[in-house]
Amino acid sequence: MPSQYVSPTVDVPALATLLDGRYAEVRQLVRKNLAQHGDILRDAEEMSRADFRQRVLDVVVMMARTGQTGMGFPEEYGGGGDIGASIAAFETLAYGDLSVLVKVGVQFGLFGGAILQLGTKPHHDAYLADLVSGKLLGCFAMTETGHGSNVQALGTTAVYDAATAEFVISTPDDLARKDYIGNAAMHASTAVVFAQLVVNGQSQGVHAFVVPIRDETGEPVPGVRIEDCGQKIGLNGVDNGRLWFDGVRVPREALLNRYAEVTADGAYTSEIENPDRRFFTMLGTLVQGRVCVGGAAINASKVALAVAVKYGLRRRQFGTPGSGDEELLLDYGMHRRRLFPLLARTYALHFAQERLAADLHEVFSHEDASERDRRALESRAAGTKALGTWHASRTIQECREACGGAGYLSVNRFDALRADTDVFTTFEGDNTILLQLVAKGLLTDYRDAFGDLDQFGMVRFVASVAVETVMERTSVHKILDRLRDVVPANDPDTDPDAGLLDTSAHLNLLRWREEHMLAGVARRLKKGMDAGGDPAAVFSACQDHVIGAAHAHVERLVLEAFVDKVGAMETGPNREAMHLLCDLYALSAIERDRAWFMEHGRLSNAKSKAVTAMVNELCRRVRPICGDLVDAFDVPPEMLRAEIIH
Amino acid sequence: MPSQYVSPTVDVPALATLLDGRYAEVRQLVRKNLAQHGDILRDAEEMSRADFRQRVLDVVVMMARTGQTGMGFPEEYGGGGDIGASIAAFETLAYGDLSVLVKVGVQFGLFGGAILQLGTKPHHDAYLADLVSGKLLGCFAMTETGHGSNVQALGTTAVYDAATAEFVISTPDDLARKDYIGNAAMHASTAVVFAQLVVNGQSQGVHAFVVPIRDETGEPVPGVRIEDCGQKIGLNGVDNGRLWFDGVRVPREALLNRYAEVTADGAYTSEIENPDRRFFTMLGTLVQGRVCVGGAAINASKVALAVAVKYGLRRRQFGTPGSGDEELLLDYGMHRRRLFPLLARTYALHFAQERLAADLHEVFSHEDASERDRRALESRAAGTKALGTWHASRTIQECREACGGAGYLSVNRFDALRADTDVFTTFEGDNTILLQLVAKGLLTDYRDAFGDLDQFGMVRFVASVAVETVMERTSVHKILDRLRDVVPANDPDTDPDAGLLDTSAHLNLLRWREEHMLAGVARRLKKGMDAGGDPAAVFSACQDHVIGAAHAHVERLVLEAFVDKVGAMETGPNREAMHLLCDLYALSAIERDRAWFMEHGRLSNAKSKAVTAMVNELCRRVRPICGDLVDAFDVPPEMLRAEIIH
Structure with a gap:
């Protein structure tokens, strides 16, 4: 080394x-x-x-x-x-x-x-x-008490009354009340309400309607009941509320009708025939929210890291006896270990998010973007949001602890950061559900079937046709051969440090993991169904495997984005610094999952230990530049606030 | 299976x-x-x-x-x-x-x-x-802004003035102000102040003094300045404050003099000659605080689990299409995975804490408890506090996320639980520092040297004499032989499921890990010093290893406590249930560190996969009794509050 x-x-x-x-x-x-x-x-x-x-x-x-x-x-x-x-x-x-x-x-x-x-x-x-x-x-009234993730099963109804050319919006029971709706408790005069559209007694699935909920004085309009959700863990500047609709009538034009229309005389029409597909197309247009939340989480992590790193560069603790000096926190190996892999991952996620935002811009700036591009965008958005928001929770918490008691005082910023970001992991799509969505896309290879399948449909689909596609695409054996040279397996004669800082080896490891996990999930789902299993039980039995595969996929995308970015930089110290962080991101991701790599013969025991040692070494190398790396986030000083770093 | x-x-x-x-x-x-x-x-x-x-x-x-x-x-x-x-x-x-x-x-x-x-x-x-x-x-004024963990280096001074037979308490600079002191901002009239005692110009180390800080009207007494720490992440019902002393005079009797005395004419006496030893003996009497915080953290985890498990048994989400029914959250494999290993670990920690509290009671109820017993108690207290409080943070966060948006509302209990317990990981001893304390005890084998050594002194000590002791005590080779039969290494012919639910195999694995890590740390410290390294650099390079060894030690103690408890129960369904949880605790701990066990040849790749599969299977087995297991915590309904489970 x-x-x-x-x-x-x-x-x-x-x-x-x-x-x-x-x-x-x-x-x-x-x-x-x-x-x-x-x-x-x-x-x-x-x-x-x-x-x-x-x-x-x-x-x-x-x-x-x-x-x-x-x-x-x-x-x-x-x-x-x-x-x-x-x-x-x-x-x-x-x-x-x-x-x-x-x-x-x-x-x-x-x-x-x-x-x-x-x-x-x-x-x-x-x-x-x-x-x-x-x-x-306005507010966005989708979630109900009984249905957050499974939006297709919402209980609110919008029944078309052809006699008056109106929709009648109703909340059948308390599980169908709209819940946690931002802006609803006080400020919104208007709501976009998602409800089951019923025309001529026939349900056409979930559609969105513009519904006034308050009059000019701010009072709820007749038929609308509003309740305040009250105190929350954080985000208490946002007025979340609950809404009930008791036969509220809105005109026919209240239907947001880009994808479906109800004619005055009560005929339902849509260019998208398949109702599931229609529903997912509508939802797909809202992908921007997920992209935004992921990006916000990554930037909130930067604020936390800026405070914790700056504190670690000022605060001294213990010291060599007799020297009279105490050591800076960041001169302790463990302290670097706590913060620097998170710093590297923040940079990695930043560049992955940049790529995602560019994709979003492309797809939404062009009416004729292909279905495949849209689905790829949705998948990338879901995955980046999940990893970005989990990362924020973990990073902010670690930074808080790394500042000890000072980190517990609200003035030092972590209070609001952690309380406010906490819900990011579950709103705009629960992270676990989002990773299932990613896995579904991977397993069905963005076929037309995408969108028509809930998770149990996916199980059936994979069991019937998809498995061959997945197996062929991932073609595990070929990859295995390709990798054999790059990543030495349990060979006691190989120098365990060899290739540890080889970017293509990092990429190959993450690719191999993704493809192997995906093929494994496909096989398990198929085997379970072939054995006559109930889809729910088959799915439940390998749900952690499904989510693991999606996680592996997104980590690979993130690494690729970082590698591409570094590759495009001009030669020089900044590129060198980014290369260092990119290695640290890759190796600490591999380290965290080294058990898996060993289980699958991709890391020898000796090499696995060498990965850990190299992560420590990379943390040492980051130490002299860590202050610069957080300064480059350019968080306005007013927003750092933290008195511990002034 | x-x-x-x-x-x-x-x-x-x-x-x-x-x-x-x-x-x-x-x-x-x-x-x-x-x-x-x-x-x-x-x-x-x-x-x-x-x-x-x-x-x-x-x-x-x-x-x-x-x-x-x-x-x-x-x-x-x-x-x-x-x-x-x-x-x-x-x-x-x-x-x-x-x-x-x-x-x-x-x-x-x-x-x-x-x-x-x-x-x-x-x-x-x-x-x-x-x-x-x-x-x-009253309040307990130990921590200063500049010194939290390194209490021996506090800046506040207490200078004896023989002319008036008084101590003069002073805060030399802002880094030496007392900080985060509970009860200080408003309610305390009296403080126990920790300060460097100076007698006849000679420093005698940190001692404690009773100092009035407020008069009868609640105003600070002359010479005392008090500031409010303001808003914190949680625990806002406690008034934390800062204290400065400007030449505050207290009588000679203000010295808490169980371990040391200053005579009226200014002679310093103590039964404990070695000043380091004296200091650690004084600190040791305060071990009860750590025991209490650890126990509180474990019980806070119970509240979170009670809410999340009950919610998971009521809330439905998605479902087999066509069936019209949605699945309970806890019928999803991933949801069980999130909660049940934490439930098992909560039980394990409960019994470990029970054992610790009993030890504390014994040692403190007998004046003549041996030095060795006291040191063992301190080590156990430090370790249980660290693992219990980290467990609480992790458990409460996981439970919050498992309840989605509902978990974010304050009424559902997680808000206060997570905000209030968050500081538990860093107060009453920062967890990282506490595990170093545990490691120090293990490495120095509770010799007389204990207490005389800071972390760098420990490095020197280990490098000089302790390493042989440790190596002899752990006698790795013997253990390796002993284990070879119990835990099969990479043998492709062995049934990977064999022995997975064998309690003594679990214990052996955890014991082997602890002993191997400890010997490894000793070797590394010695090697680093023998190579002429600076103790600070040597320590920093293997700090994660030091902490890992301590963590392994405490996890083993926790498992032993659980195993002993189950062993003492009468045969019957409750014992069976506890046995199930004990297996789940052990296997999920092994699973979490399976990379290490593979790296060291203690788990074959196939066996490692089998561990994961068995954890899933155990979670399935816990599913039918999970409601009972949280009911047995007997949290008063008034304290559950959470409207989502009513």
């Missing part, structure tokens, strides 16, 4: 520019806006819930006036006409108070996005200009 | 009685007290910080009147004279609001404990009766 390694001298401004990427200007605008409302972090701590909700609303409306929140909407309605810019703006908001971020997400992403994506010109004309300016406040 | 397994029918009341153990009556009293103040959980959410602090104080004083909080004090001062009972009472308090728990801990455990353990009869006579009744409120 080379101990002569000299860490590169990082050019921080250049690295910050690299991270900001294509939308540097947008990100700077948001940083400026955040700094201007810097006192909101203290307000979050000191104000009553009611006052803080109002404060957050005020900031959101003020930000809307700067154009920051409307970048994804068409220019004719006051928007910026640039989806990529809107993602960049949203992500950067995560450096600040996250109630503001989520309120922006609810108003412009979910409510606005539904009107834009599911509605047609009359809806756009009626609502977009006002909602972009923050004059019309 | 036997699929015919029929889960035992649990006798819940009998299991609850088993868990309550020797102090069932005390625990029932606390449950009753908690239920009586059940509305405090809502108050925690709704009251302002100032009001809630007062509310918590009121509850603490009311509880003190029931005798619940004073059980560990001598009867002549109004206490219960039973240390074991006081631990049981404290642990059970963790079912309720944790600000109450921590305020009790500060007042009776830390402040009261310091007076009792470090003081002598005059101090007992002067303070104990009033503090037991809650009339005299």
Whole structure:
């Protein structure tokens, strides 16, 4: 192991520019806006819930006036006409108070996005200009108490009454009440309500409707009952509420009719015949929300790391007796171990997210994007959101503990960060369910069947036809041969350090794992069904395997994005620094799953130990540049707040 | 793998009685007290910080009147004279609001404990009766901004002035201000202050002094400055504060003089000559705090598991298409995987904690307990606290996510649980530091040298003499031979399922890991020093190994406690249920570290996979009894609160 390694001298401004990427200007605008409302972090701590909700609303409306929140909407309605810019703006908001971020997400992403994506010109004309300016406040009423992840089974109904050309919206029971709806408890005057459409007694599946819920005085309109969800773990600047509809009538035009229409005389029409496919197409248009949440989580991790790394570079503890000096926290091997693999993973996820946002921009800027591209985008969005949000929870918690008692004081930032981001792992799609979605796409190879299958349908499908496709695609034996040279198995004569810092070996390991796991899942599902199993039982028995395969897939995508980014950089110290982090990300991912690699003969026992030793060595190499690496995140000082680092 | 397994029918009341153990009556009293103040959980959410602090104080004083909080004090001062009972009472308090728990801990455990353990009869006579009744409120001023873990390097000074027979207490700089001190911001009138004692210009190390900090009107006394630490992640019913002392004079009798005395004319005397040893002896008397925090963390985990398991038995999601039914969350393999290993580990830790509390009771109830027993107790306390509090953080977070959006609402209990317990991992000893303490004890084999060594001293010591002792004690080769029959290594002909549910094989694996890691650490430290390394660098390079060895030691202790408990039970379904959980604890611990076992040839690749499959199978077996297993915790319904399970 080379101990002569000299860490590169990082050019921080250049690295910050690299991270900001294509939308540097947008990100700077948001940083400026955040700094201007810097006192909101203290307000979050000191104000009553009611006052803080109002404060957050005020900031959101003020930000809307700067154009920051409307970048994804068409220019004719006051928007910026640039989806990529809107993602960049949203992500950067995560450096600040996250109630503001989520309120922006609810108003412009979910409510606005539904009107834009599911509605047609009359809806756009009626609502977009006002909602972009923050004059019309709305909410996105999808989740119900009884149905969060399984949206297709929502209980709310919208029955078409041809006599009056109206839909009648009803909540059949308390399990069907809309729940956890952001903006609903106080501020929204209008809701996009997802309900089972019934025309002529026939159910046509879930559709979205624009439903007024409050009058001009702010009182609920007749037939609508609203309840406050009350205190939450975090995000208490967002007013989440519950909604019940008691035969609320809305005109025929309230149906957001991009994908389906009900004629005045009560005929249901849609260009998409298959109802499941129609439902998933509608949902697919809302993918932007997931992309945003993932990006926000990654940026929240940056704030936590900035505080913890800066603290670790100031705070001393214990020391060599007699020397009188105490050691800096980050001179302890364990402290580096706690923080640096997370720092490397944050960079990796940053570049994966950049790639995802670019894909989103492409797909949504072109009407004729292929079905396959859309499905690939949805899968990548689901996976990146899951890994990004879990990463944020883990990183923020580790950073908090790495700051000891000081980390427990709200002023030092971790309180709000961890409380506010905590729900990210379960909202906009529960992470576990999202990884199942990723696995489904992989197993069905983005066939037409995608979208028609729930998880049990997937089991049947895999058991019938998909398994051969998957097996052929992954062609395990060929890969195994290909890898044999690259990754030595249990060979006692091989130098265990050999190839440890070989990027293509890292990629090959992650690819092999993904393909092997996927083929294994396909085989198990097929075997279970062939043996006459009940799909639910077959699925349940290998659910951890399904999710593991999806996880492996996304980790591979993340590594590829990082490797591509480093490859495209000019030679120099910054590229060297990124290469170092990329190795650390790859090796610490491999280390974390080294049991699997050993179980499958891909790592020898000796090599596995060498991986751990090399992760320690890479952490040592990151040590001299760790301050620069967090400075390049360019978190506005007002948003760092933490008195422990000043 | 036997699929015919029929889960035992649990006798819940009998299991609850088993868990309550020797102090069932005390625990029932606390449950009753908690239920009586059940509305405090809502108050925690709704009251302002100032009001809630007062509310918590009121509850603490009311509880003190029931005798619940004073059980560990001598009867002549109004206490219960039973240390074991006081631990049981404290642990059970963790079912309720944790600000109450921590305020009790500060007042009776830390402040009261310091007076009792470090003081002598005059101090007992002067303070104990009033503090037991809650009339005299105090705080424990040890931690400083610059020194939390490294208490020996505190900056506060206490200089003896023989002319007036007084100590002069001073805060030299802001890094030496007392920080995060519970009860200090508002309620404490008196502090036990830890400071460097200086007599005749000579420093005698850290000692404790009783110092009045507020007058009868509640204002700081002259020379004392107090600041409020403000909002924290949780425990906002406890008033943490900062203290500065500007030449505050206290009489000679203010020194808590059980272990050292300053005569009126300024001579320093102590029965313990070695100053390091003296310091660690003083600290050792405060071990009760760690025991209490660990027990509280384990009980907080029970509350979280009770809510999440009950929710998983009610909430349905998705389902076999066409059946119209949705599956219960706990019928999903992944959901069981998330919760049941944590449930098993909670039981395991419960019994390990029971054993620890019994040890504490023994050692502290006998003046003549041996030095070795005291050191063993301290080590066990440190390790159980670290594993118990990390377990609580992980369990509460997993339970929150397993309840999705509902878990995010404060009413459903996880908000307070996770925020309040979060600091448990870093207070009363940072977990990482505590595991180093455990490792130090193991490496130095509880020699007299214990206590004289900081971590770098340990490195030197191990390098000089300890390594042979450790190697001899662990005698790796003998163990290796012994194990060869029990745990088959990479032998393709062996049935990988064989011996998977053999308790002695589990114990042997955990013992082998511990001993092998310990010997490895010893070797590495010695090798590093022999090569002329700087102790700090040598230690830093293998710090993760040191901590890993300690972790392995504690996991083995926990398994032994569980195995012993099961062994002592009468044959029957409850014993069968505990046996099942014990297997699940052992196998999921082995699974989590299976990479290590493979790296060291203790698990074949095939066996490692079989472990994972068996953990899944055990989770299936726990499924029918999981509701009973959380009911046996007997958390008062008022403390479950969670509307999602009603």
